[in-house]
Amino acid sequence: MRFENTLEFAKKLDNEDKLASYKDEFIFPKVNGKQVIYFTGNSLGLQPRSAKKYVDEVMEDWANLAVEGHFYAEKPWWDYHERFSAKLGKVVGGKPSEITVMNTLTVNLHLLMATFYKPEGKRFKIICEEKAFPSDQYMIASQVKFHGYTEKDAVVKIEKREGEHFFRTEDILAKIEEVGEECALVLIGGVNYYSGQVLDMELITKAGHAVGAKVGWDLAHAAGNIELKLHDWDVDFAAWCSYKYMNSGPGNASGSFINEKYHGKKDITRLEGWWGHNKERRFLMEPEFQPEPNAHAWQISNAPILAMAPYLASLEMFDEVGMPALIEKRNRIVAYLEFILQEIDKEVDASFEIITPSKQEERGTQLSVFLHGEGKELFNYLMEQGVITDWREPNVIRLAPAPFYCSFKDMYNFGQILKKGILKN
Ligand SMILES: Cc1ncc(COP(=O)(O)O)c(C=O)c1O
Ligand SMILES: Nc1ccccc1C(=O)C[C@H](N)C(=O)O
CATH class of the missing domain: 3.40.640.10 (Type I PLP-dependent aspartate aminotransferase-like (Major domain))
Structure with missing residues (x-):
């Protein structure tokens, strides 16, 4: 499928997503009154509403x-x-x-x-x-x-x-x-x-x-x-x-x-x-x-x-x-995230290096990105803007869009915030 880096396209993917409604089954922290874009399900998954x-x-x-x-x-x-x-x-x-x-x-x-x-x-x-x-x-x-x-x-x-x-x-x-x-x-x-x-x-x-x-x-x-x-x-x-x-x-x-x-x-x-x-x-x-x-x-x-x-x-x-449905969405959302990263990289000439294998069978939900030109300031900016990622030394941010609660619109919005963060420096 050919992806597009537009809000309309991201919304279209959300409309086609059979798991989209599960986002509401989880509790999101808020930054500046808005639900965060949560990329750290590989460290601590969000709280399911049913847990309590x-x-x-x-x-x-x-x-x-x-x-x-x-x-x-x-x-x-x-x-x-x-x-x-x-x-x-x-x-x-x-x-x-x-x-x-x-x-x-x-x-x-x-x-x-x-x-x-x-x-x-x-x-x-x-x-x-x-x-x-x-x-x-x-x-x-x-x-x-x-x-x-x-x-x-x-x-x-x-x-x-x-x-x-x-x-x-x-x-x-x-x-x-x-x-x-x-x-x-x-x-x-x-x-x-x-x-x-x-x-x-x-x-x-x-x-x-x-x-x-x-x-x-x-x-x-x-x-x-x-x-x-x-x-x-x-x-x-x-x-x-x-x-x-x-x-x-x-x-x-x-x-x-x-x-x-x-x-x-x-x-x-x-x-x-x-x-x-x-x-x-x-x-x-x-x-x-x-x-x-x-x-x-x-x-x-x-x-x-x-x-x-x-x-x-x-x-x-x-x-x-079931795992098959989660994996199907995972493959699509990770591919979309990869596309967004490549698009933003081209737009602002950022030199991101994705250090996760590009073959679907050799990766799961996580994309690790080596930030060559950028550093901790970009990570901090993302956090301030409500994009929760994590930092691993020396210069890597890990992005794991968990299929249960991350949306395609989140991926698009993340790209826009990332672009602003890079242009700011
Ligand atoms: C690969 C791996 N092993 C071990 C651990 C540590 O697990 P725990 O602190 O639950 O023993 C983690 C994460 O914390 C991990 O990612
Ligand atoms: N359990 C934790 C407690 C505190 C801080 C991080 C963790 C993690 O799980 C880190 C994770 N294992 C990682 O892959 O980095």
Whole structure:
């Protein structure tokens, strides 16, 4: 489709957008009395209007039922976490039995590594990407040290080529092959937080398995953003936070995927607690742990119901709309944003460099823009004008038009504000 950089054209695209009405289902902050243009759904998604109702429901149950709420609330708390599995399974391509919601992202990855990172003899290395999100870097370094290795010996980082902005699949595969039988685990971000690049998770998972390693994915920037088929790709484990594209609220609970081939296996070890115990017998207070026959075996503590409530509210919306419709809109709105950036660049000669892959299958909702000539002043100007983006050193703004609540008109208006901001300097 040929795009136009006009308000009429943007409105036409909004009229054709089947998801347009969902914008009203979210609460927008305001700047100068006007709803912001929100590009940071890749950091913290907006609040769904329904979230408060779900939280209020728990508050009411707590007030009226107190301890009895565990079993007699309308949505009882003792198995509240199970409500997520089937619906989240559709979002990430896992069987319901492979999905559980618990803790937070870095914590879950640590817990999953307790199961899946078992260094032994020659096989002790973890392959990850260079400049991973800092929490992942700290986490992986601390894991190898925990097992008595040094970061230098045990962490292998896949590098981008000189002057390039994203990883080449062939380089990732070559590194896995090179590390070979020394590789215990491959653990990478499925969508890179900085560039927005989507990795070929199926191929990389296969390559990891071919050298005898386990393969896990940090899906912080992937869940609710791109199509995932964790089960079909035979991924061993994955975890994601829910506060980005999944709009569950700040610091909220993380989802985890654990491949069914590890369920109910005697030779699997994990860090355990009573919420992972056979649910029918959980309250019999028996001395010996009997794991749930599914991913819930990895649960440890009783679930934080108040935190989970807004996640459930948001998940219901994902279920109503479905990932295919979100992805269809995402592709169109990201392409339109890319077009607007290119048009403005031409008009004002700004030299933006989009450091996100241009191929649709290699990117999701995020476009990262390297501002060669411009800098922090432009970012600040955008914020003052109600365009919420984020800044990543040294000179990158990230723009993620979440398909649930961003409109084509937002993209057009953003272009006009951007142009003014550049001409002002
Ligand atoms: C790729 C990635 N990993 C880990 C994190 C940290 O997650 P948390 O603070 O929820 O553990 C984030 C975002 O904060 C992220 O983008
Ligand atoms: N959880 C946060 C708390 C405070 C500030 C940012 C975050 C983010 O999520 C950042 C995000 N992971 C990123 O890709 O930059």
